[in-house]
Amino acid sequence: MLRSILRKIVEMLLVMLAASFLTFFLTWLSPGDPAEIYFECRGISPSNEILEEMRKKMGLDQPFILQYLHWLADMTTLDAGISLRTGEPVADMIQRRFAMTFKLSLVAIGVMFVFSFFLGILATLKAGRFTDYIIRFFSFAAISVPDFWLGLMLILSFIVTFHWFKLTDPYAPESVVLPALTLAIPLIGRYTRQIQAVISEEMTREYVVGARARGCREWTIVLFHVLPGVLAGLATLFGLSCALLLGGTVIVETIFSWPGLGSMAIESITHRDYPVIQAYVLIMVCIYVSINFIADVIAELLDPRLRLSGGQ
Amino acid sequence: MNLFQLNKQHQFIIALSLAAIMVTLALLGPLLAPHDPLETDFVQILTPPNPEYLLGTDQVGRCILSRLLCGARISLGMTFGMLSMIFVLGIFIGTAAGMRGGITDTVIMRIADTILAFPDLIFAIAVVGLLGPGITNTICALAIIWWTKFARLTRVLVRTAIHSEAVIAGQMAGAGTVKLVRHYLLPTILPPLLTQLSLDIGNMMLALAGLSFLGLGVQPPTPEWGSMLSEGREYLQSAPWLVIYPGLATFMVVVVFNILGDATRKYLNPEIS
Numbered sequence: 071m072l073r074s075i076l077r078k079i080v081e082m083l084l085v086m087l088a089a090s091f092l093t094f095f096l097t098w099l100s101p102g103d104p105a106e107i108y109f110e111c112r113g114i115s116p117s118n119e120i121l122e123e124m125r126k127k128m129g130l131d132q133p134f135i136l137q138y139l140h141w142l143a144d145m146t147t148l149d150a151g152i153s154l155r156t157g158e159p160v161a162d163m164i165q166r167r168f169a170m171t172f173k174l175s176l177v178a179i180g181v182m183f184v185f186s187f188f189l190g191i192l193a194t195l196k197a198g199r200f201t202d203y204i205i206r207f208f209s210f211a212a213i214s215v216p217d218f219w220l221g222l223m224l225i226l227s228f229i230v231t232f233h234w235f236k237l238t239d240p241y242a243p244e245s246v247v248l249p250a251l252t253l254a255i256p257l258i259g260r261y262t263r264q265i266q267a268v269i270s271e272e273m274t275r276e277y278v279v280g281a282r283a284r285g286c287r288e289w290t291i292v293l294f295h296v297l298p299g300v301l302a303g304l305a306t307l308f309g310l311s312c313a314l315l316l317g318g319t320v321i322v323e324t325i326f327s328w329p330g331l332g333s334m335a336i337e338s339i340t341h342r343d344y345p346v347i348q349a350y351v352l353i354m355v356c357i358y359v360s361i362n363f364i365a366d367v368i369a370e371l372l373d374p375r376l377r378l379s380g381g382q
Numbered sequence: 383m384n385l386f387q388l389n390k391q392h393q394f395i396i397a398l399s400l401a402a403i404m405v406t407l408a409l410l411g412p413l414l415a416p417h418d419p420l421e422t423d424f425v426q427i428l429t430p431p432n433p434e435y436l437l438g439t440d441q442v443g444r445c446i447l448s449r450l451l452c453g454a455r456i457s458l459g460m461t462f463g464m465l466s467m468i469f470v471l472g473i474f475i476g477t478a479a480g481m482r483g484g485i486t487d488t489v490i491m492r493i494a495d496t497i498l499a500f501p502d503l504i505f506a507i508a509v510v511g512l513l514g515p516g517i518t519n520t521i522c523a524l525a526i527i528w529w530t531k532f533a534r535l536t537r538v539l540v541r542t543a544i545h546s547e548a549v550i551a552g553q554m555a556g557a558g559t560v561k562l563v564r565h566y567l568l569p570t571i572l573p574p575l576l577t578q579l580s581l582d583i584g585n586m587m588l589a590l591a592g593l594s595f596l597g598l599g600v601q602p603p604t605p606e607w608g609s610m611l612s613e614g615r616e617y618l619q620s621a622p623w624l625v626i627y628p629g630l631a632t633f634m635v636v637v638v639f640n641i642l643g644d645a646t647r648k649y650l651n652p653e654i655s
Contacts, residue, residue, distance in 0.1 A: 085495060085496055086499070088492075088496040088499070089496060092497075092508075093508060096509060096512040096513060097512050100514065101514060102514075210641075211637070213584075213640060214636040214637040215633055216588055216591055216592065216595075216608075216636070217588075217592070218591075218608070218612075219625070219628075219629030219630075222615065222625050226618060226622055226625070226626075230618065230619050316501045316503075316504060317501050317503025317592075318503075320503060320507065321503075321596065325615075338511070339507070339510070339598065340597075342514075348512075350507075351504060354501060354504040355499055355500055355501075355504065358500070358504070359499050
């Protein structure tokens with residue numbers, strides 16, 4: 071158990087390292103010159119000497135590999151440089167906006183868990199019945215709906231038409247409802263299907279037949295016999311579906327003008343603010359990799375088979 | 383509920399016909415369009431749907447229906463173009479890794495693992511954000527992520543198939559590597575790969591439209607559905623049809639291709655119910 075966790079940590083760190091290299095490499099390939107952008111954002115047209123000096127100050131005259139190592143060393147001490155646009159330290163910007171994205175994702179994940187477990191289990195219990203088809207229909211639609219359109223339709227109905235919510239103050243507690251729903255609905259569709267598929271596969275096993283023969287009720291079988299056994303697999307699937315969640319925050323935050331990391335990234339792209347984009351991408355990769363690591367560890371804790379085989 | 387009781391073959395045929403209708407509409411789009419999709423008419427800006435402009439006009443008086451019909455070719459064309467390219471590339475790389483094993487395998491799979499450490503959209507944002515918005519960079523970004531999915535699946539399938547009797551028989555008959563792959567390996571590994579391909583059409587469309595919506599992919603005034611939505615966003619309150627119809631079109635097409643994906647899975651892999 072401990073050994074497999076240690077191995078996973080090493081693997082995780084290696085992947086993060088590779089991802090950081092890829093991120094830096096992409097910046098290096100990019101056509102823009104950070105020194106030029108720095109002055110451009112301040113409305114100054116610098117002379118060549120000043121540009122040259124700024125490049126030196128930014129370390130742009132050094133060879134690629136040195137630049138990378140320097141940048142990486144800074145990153146490990148949580149120093150992500152300064153924003154080319156505002157001159158503010160990137161770490162501060164991220165700190166300010168992280169809480170909002172965290173709140174949004176947390177609510178969305180909560181909603182997702184409640185609904186997808188409820189719907190997934192209900193669909194298995196009512197297999198082949200009307201309820202099952204309704205749930206299938208819903209999850210199918212939820213998978214296919216473009217999230218950006220869903221968000222705009224929610225705004226159109228609940229803000230423009232019914233005036234139930236306001237868009238103006240994202241910090242108000244009720245403002246999280248619509249963005250979180252937009253984020254959660256496609257995830258609910260996907261996860262409901264996965265839960266249903268995993269549980270209905272288990273329902274054909276012999277121990278289920280045995281439980282039925284002993285006279286257990288269907289819902290007791292699903293909740294107490296089948297569910298504990300499949301939780302490990304579901305944890306892994308959840309980790310993977312977080313890719314959708316993290317990507318979704320960008321779109322949802324843009325639609326709802328939510329002051330989180332995603333909208334920060336899009337603003338930075340418009341202004342070619344490279345340090346911010348780099349830091350954003352790296353943070354998202356670290357979060358995604360860590361979530362999957364935690365999901366794997368939880369899966370091992372839940373499933374003795376995985377524990378003994380070292381997670382292979 | 384009749385659709386659920388049809389047998390697999392009929393379901394597949396129905397799904398395929400629906401998809402064919404969509405593709406035909408997209409191909410004939412420019413012919414069916416009542417107006418020029420780029421022609422502006424400043425007398426009729428933001429007009430609600432009416433007999434002349436069935437789905438209304440946008441902020442510079444362009445016909446939304448015509449833009450949707452012409453945009454279909456761009457959205458579907460990009461999706462199919464990219465997927466077929468990635469499909470071939472992924473199978474090629476995956477087969478190479480699976481057949482050769484050893485160092486080739488390790489290197490390819492480590493690269494794939496690293497790329498898969500990025501959530502899809504975040505990787506696209508990294509590439510497009512750092513290299514600059516535009517359709518070429520978007521396509522490159524999605525291609526770099528997506529090949530890994532097919533390559534990994536192919537590799538696993540090749541690893542299993544290589545020990546199957548059919549392939550061993552081929553080896554014993556003296557088939558060279560190329561012949562072995564083409565005649566003995568590919569037919570066995572193709573069904574699951576085609577299933578994955580059909581399930582991915584919808585996802586790819588959503589990814590492309592999402593990036594265009596964020597202003598990273600197709601740039602205005604090209605009538606792509608995602609960028610139409612992004613342009614129409616400002617008028618959500620006064621002219622909601624600018625947003626409703628492009629989104630609805632995307633939704634419908636994705637639904638059709640997801641139905642096709644599900645039907646293909648059931649049709650090609652009978653063991654999964």
